[in-house]
Amino acid sequence: MNTQSDTAEGDPLHHHALDRIAHVTLRAGAILAQSGASVRVVHEGARMIAGGLGVEVMGMRSGYASFEITLERGRHTITRMMQIGPHGVNHRLDFAVRDLVLRASQGGMAPEQIERELDRLQRDTPRHPPWLVAIATGAACAAFGRLLGADWASFVPMLAAAGIGQRIRHWLLGHHVNVFVVAAIIGCVAATLGGLGARLAGSATVELAMMASILLLVPGVPSTNAQTDVLDGYPTMGSARAVWVIMIMVFAVTGLWLAEFVLRIHV
Amino acid sequence: MTDQLIAMLPYLAHQAVFGAIAAAGFGVLFNFGWRSLAWCAVAGALALGIRTFSQKHGASLEAATFLAAIGTSCIAILGRRWLGVACHAIALAGCIPMVPGAFFGQALLGYMAVAADTSGQSVAQLVASAQAFIRVVSIVGAIGAGLAIPAYLLRSRQF
Numbered sequence: 001m002n003t004q005s006d007t008a009e010g011d012p013l014h015h016h017a018l019d020r021i022a023h024v025t026l027r028a029g030a031i032l033a034q035s036g037a038s039v040r041v042v043h044e045g046a047r048m049i050a051g052g053l054g055v056e057v058m059g060m061r062s063g064y065a066s067f068e069i070t071l072e073r074g075r076h077t078i079t080r081m082m083q084i085g086p087h088g089v090n091h092r093l094d095f096a097v098r099d100l101v102l103r104a105s106q107g108g109m110a111p112e113q114i115e116r117e118l119d120r121l122q123r124d125t126p127r128h129p130p131w132l133v134a135i136a137t138g139a140a141c142a143a144f145g146r147l148l149g150a151d152w153a154s155f156v157p158m159l160a161a162a163g164i165g166q167r168i169r170h171w172l173l174g175h176h177v178n179v180f181v182v183a184a185i186i187g188c189v190a191a192t193l194g195g196l197g198a199r200l201a202g203s204a205t206v207e208l209a210m211m212a213s214i215l216l217l218v219p220g221v222p223s224t225n226a227q228t229d230v231l232d233g234y235p236t237m238g239s240a241r242a243v244w245v246i247m248i249m250v251f252a253v254t255g256l257w258l259a260e261f262v263l264r265i266h267v
Numbered sequence: 268m269t270d271q272l273i274a275m276l277p278y279l280a281h282q283a284v285f286g287a288i289a290a291a292g293f294g295v296l297f298n299f300g301w302r303s304l305a306w307c308a309v310a311g312a313l314a315l316g317i318r319t320f321s322q323k324h325g326a327s328l329e330a331a332t333f334l335a336a337i338g339t340s341c342i343a344i345l346g347r348r349w350l351g352v353a354c355h356a357i358a359l360a361g362c363i364p365m366v367p368g369a370f371f372g373q374a375l376l377g378y379m380a381v382a383a384d385t386s387g388q389s390v391a392q393l394v395a396s397a398q399a400f401i402r403v404v405s406i407v408g409a410i411g412a413g414l415a416i417p418a419y420l421l422r423s424r425q426f
Contacts, residue, residue: 036297041425048426089297091356098352098426128295140292143285147315148369166296211369218368221297224359227411231419249368253375260376 018078020111021053022071026082027118028104029060029067031097036089036221040232042067045098048105049114064240086179087244089221093125130170137216138163145212150198154209157197161213165190169216180251187214187255188262195263210259217252219245279319286315289364297360303353310361314339318365329405336362336413344423352426358414367406374399 029046033039039062050058050071057072064087070079100121104114128136141162142155150158165186172182194213198206223245230238290311294304314335321331336358343350343358350357377396381389417423 038425044426091294091297091299091303091353093298094356095353102426126300127298133295136292136295138292140289140296143288143292144364144368146285147282147289147364208369211372214372215368216296218366218371220293220363220366220368221359223366223407224362224411224414227408228415231411231415249371250375253372253379256372257376257379 014074014076015078017111018055018071018073018076019080020115021050021055022069022078022080023082024111024114024118025049025053025058025071026067026069026080027115028097028101029062029069030082030084031118031122032094033062033067034085034087034090035094035097036087036091036225037094037098038225038228038232039234039237040228041098045101048101052105052107052109053111054107062234062237064237064244087222087241090125090127092127093121096121096125130167133170134163134167135159137166141212141215144215145209148208148212150205150208150212151203153201154194154198154203154205154212157201157203158194158209158212161190161192161194161197161209162216164193165213166216180247183217183248183251184255184258186217187252188258189255190214190216191256191259192262195259195265199263206263207260207265210256210263210265214252214256217248219248275320275323279316279323282319283312283316286361286364287312290314290361293363294360299356299360303350303357306350306357307360310339310343310357311364313342314361315364329402329409332365332406333409333413335365336410337417338413340414340417341421344417344421347423352424355414355418355423355425362410362414365406365410367403370399370406371403374403 059070061068138159142159190213191210195210198209226241287308291308294307318331318335343354
C-alpha cells in the first residue's frame with residue numbers, strides 16, 4: 001500500500017469524493033458484519049464497491065468493534081475508520097446488501113446513491129414479527145430438548161419457557177441492556193420457567209428441560225464464523241468472536257446455575 | 268441390513284423431524300425469508316439424519332457431526348442452482364441443531380461445582396467437565412471444518 005498521506009489540501013474536490021467512497025464502503029461492510037457475514041465477505045464486498053467507484057487500491061483492517069480503510073485513486077489517498085455496532089444475524093439484510101454490492105461493483109452508481117440504497121435496505125428489509133420469532137425460538141429449543149433426550153411431558157414447558165425468554169431478550173436488547181447481562185437474566189428466567197413447568201407436568205427430565213430452555217442463548221453462528229474467519233486468514237476477528245461466544249455462555253450458564261439454586265436442583 | 272435399517276427408521280425420522288424444527292426455528296430468529304426457511308428445515312433434517320445414521324453405524328458423535336456437516340455443505344453447494352448464493356447460510360442453519368450448547372452448559376456447571384467443592388473429592392466431576400469441554404471444542408470444530416472444506420474445495424463464491 002502506498003504510504004502517501006491524506007491529500008485534502010492538494011485537491012479538495014477529489015478528497016471529498018474519496019471521503020464519500022470510503023464512508024459508503026465502510027458502511028456497507030459494517031452492515032454486512034452486523035448481519036452475520038464473515039470478514040472475508042465484508043472485505044470482498046468493500047473491495048467490490050470501491051472497485052465499482054473507481055478506486056485503484058484498497059486496504060482494509062477489521063477489528064471486532066471498528067473497521068479501517070485506506071483508498072487510493074490517482075495520486076490521492078485517504079484513510080478512514082468506522083465503529084461497528086452490535087454483531088447479530090439478519091439473513092435477509094445480509095443478502096440484500098450483497099445484491100447491492102454486486103450492482104455497485106458493475107459501476108454506474110454514485111456513492112450517494114449507494115448510501116440511499118443502504119438506508120432503504122436497513123429501513124425496509126422485512127423482519128419476522130417478534131411474536132413469531134418467540135414461538136419459533138421456543139419450538140427450536142423444545143426440538144433441541146427432544147434431540148437431547150428430554151421426555152414429551154417437558155416439551156410444552158420448554159417451548160413456553162424459551163419463547164418467553166426470547167420475548168424478554170428482545171425487549172431488554174431493545175432497551176440497550178448489556179448483551180452479557182441479558183444472557184444471564186434470560187438464562188435464569190428461561191431455565192426457571194422450563195424447570196418449573198416440566199416439574200409441574202410430571203417430567204422425569206427436569207434438568208434437561210432447564211438446559212434446553214436456555215439454548216436460544218447459544219451463539220451458533222458466531223461460533224462457526226469464528227472458525228471461518230481464522231480459516232480465511234483473519235485470526236484477530238476469529239479470536240474476538242470466540243471470546244465473545246465463551247463469555248455469552250459463561251453468563252448464560254450463570255443464569256442457569258441460579259435457576260438450579262432457585263428450584264433446589266442439585267448439580 | 269435392511270431389517271436393521273427399517274428398525275432404525277422411527278428414531279431416524281424423529282431426529283430428522285426435530286432437527287428440521289430446530290433449524291427452521293433458528294432460521295426465523297436469523298430472519299431467513301420464507302422460501303429459505305423451508306430449505307433450512309430440509310438442511311436440518313439432512314444434517315441430523317446423516318449424524319444419527321453415522322452414529323448408529325459406530326461413528327463417534329464428533330465424527331458423525333463432521334460427516335453430517337460436510338454432507339450438508341456439499342449438498343447445499345451442489346444445490347446452488349435452486350438455493351442461490353445463500354446455500355452456505357442454509358447449510359450453516361442446518362448444522363445449528365448440532366451445536367453442542369448443552370455440553371457447554373454441562374462443562375461450565377461442572378466447573379462451578381468443582382470450584383464450590385471443599386471436600387477434595389471432585390476428581391470425577393473435574394474429569395467429566397473437562398471431557399464435556401473437549402467434546403464441545405471437537406464438535407464445534409467438526410461443524411466448522413465440515414462446512415468450510417467443501418466451500419474451499421468447490422470454490423463456491425459468496426456473492
